[in-house]
Amino acid sequence: MKELLNDLDRWAAKGHRIAIARVVDTDGSGPREPGAAMAVNDEGEVAGSVSGGCVEGAVVVEALEVIETGDRRMVSFGYSDDEAFAVGLTCGGTIHLFLEPLDW
Amino acid sequence: MTERPIFTALAEAIRAEEPVALATVVEGPHAGAKLLLRPGVAGEGGTQGHDALGTLGNADLDRVVTRDALGELAAGRSGVRHYGEKGEAREEAVNVFIESFAPPPQMLIFGAVDFTGxxxxxxxxxxxxxxxxxxxxxxxxxxxxxxxxDVVVSWPNTLLDAVGPSLGPRDAVCILTHDNKFDVPAVISSLATDVGYIGVMGSRKTHDNRTARLIEAGVDEAGLARLQSPIGLDIGARTPEETAVSIVAEIIALHTGRDAPQLKDGAGPIHGVRA
Known part of the structure; x- marks a missing residue:
């Protein structure tokens, strides 16, 4: 979260709406620990990361929906070997993210 | 930014490097509800008090999560915990993500030598x-x-008398002077703290000589066992930069309990030869 603060302040000062995704839990081998965080603004700008780059693209899509709807949600990403183009973690673990608007 | 009171308080604490824990309901009623906890305020009767901001939607749940979050924060852990709607144990109606923002760990380095930079x-x-x-x-x-x-001009024991009480398991003391005049008081003062890592630099000869001086000065078996001496992992480090990596790698291995080869357990040459 610390590495996001300057971007969050800058975005908030410009009146952007923001969603935050935080890793809350991991199963098996995960690249980042609980607490790893990523923020997305309503123009699709990104700060921080929640994995080794594997799922960030999908998180942006989810985050933009969260900004649009104001809903909060849990989203999980895991290893998928049956769909060649599925979004997943190549390390074989699963990460569970909590996404919410920055309205608190 | 009064419309975001919890985030504002969280950001303030993180920037000030003060300990703070943020509890968020991630599944269950009131998803997104938050409770921010800042320990360190003196409570009634000299107990450890805390400041709280927000609510998870139930006073009993708040009370239980406050207790757990302060414990997780002290240990520097973050993770999801499960509760009943009123904070009951062994229920899973409410999942709460407790995120700890512990202040950065401290490293005290004694000795302003080449390796120090x-x-x-x-x-x-x-x-x-x-x-x-x-x-x-x-x-x-x-x-x-x-x-x-910080760069401090002081004798090691003077600095440790001042900051020693703030040192804990996540912190480290690295004694790089390899001069008994400084090493001995630095080791003795470090042993009087709860610091998690005490590494002491020196050749095997310096180590043996220093150990004898420490025993003379009254350091017991348990005290000597707390020292990582000679400091660092046995990876054949030569340069100051390589030595620095071997030291921090030793700290990581001791925290995780992995069995990495330490110089203190070996007998061979400290520096390696390039193939």
């Missing part, structure tokens, strides 16, 4: 708050160690 840089990468201390004014300067948060 490299260790300061590597320690900064790992997130340590670094203090360099040496009794010799000409060597202990901010110009020589620009990456250190």
């Amino acid at each position: 490299a260790l300061t840089r590597v320690a900064r990468i790992l997130g340590y708050r670094v203090t360099v201390c040496d009794a010799r004014e000409v060597f202990a300067t901010k110009q020589r160690f620009p990456m250190a948060h």
Whole structure:
């Protein structure tokens, strides 16, 4: 979260709406620990990361929906070997993210 | 930004490097509800008190999560915990993500030598708050160690008497002077703290000589066992930068309990030869 603060302040000062995704839990081998965080603004700008780059693209899509709807949600990403183009973690673990608007 | 009171308080605490825990309901009623906890305020009767902001939607749940979150924060852990709607144990109606923001761990480096600059840089990468201390004014300067948060001209025992009580299991003391005049008081004062890591630099000969001096000075078996001496993992490090990596790698291995080869357990040459 610390590495996001300057971007969050800058975005908030410009009146952007923001969603935050935080890793809350991991199963098996995960690249980042609980607490790893990523923020997305309503123009699709990104700060921080929640994995080794594997799922960030999908998180942006989810985050933009969260900004649009104001809903909060849990989203999980895991290893998928049956769909060649599925979004997943190549390390074989699963990460569970909590996404919410920055309205608190 | 009064419309975001919890985030504002969280950001303030993180920037000030003060401990803070944020509890968020991630599944269950009131998803997104938050409770921010800042310990350190003196409570009634001298107990450890805390400041709380927000609610998870139920006073009993708040009370139980407050207790758990302060415990997780003290241990520097973050994770999801499960509760009943009123904070009951062994229920899973409410899942709460407790995120700990512990202040950065501290590293005290004694001795303003060549190795100190490299260790300061590597320690900064790992997130340590670094203090360099040496009794010799000409060597202990901010110009020589620009990456250190603090450069202190002092005897090791004087500095440790002042900051020792704040040291805990996540913190480290690295004694790089390899001069008994400084090493012995630095080791003795470090052993009087709860610091998690005490590494002491020196050749095997210096180590043997220093151990004898420490025993003479009254350091017992348990005290000697707490020392990582000679400091670092046995990876054949030669340069100050390589030595710095071997030191922080030793700290990591001791935290995770992995069985990495330590110089203290070996007998061979400390420096390696390039193939």
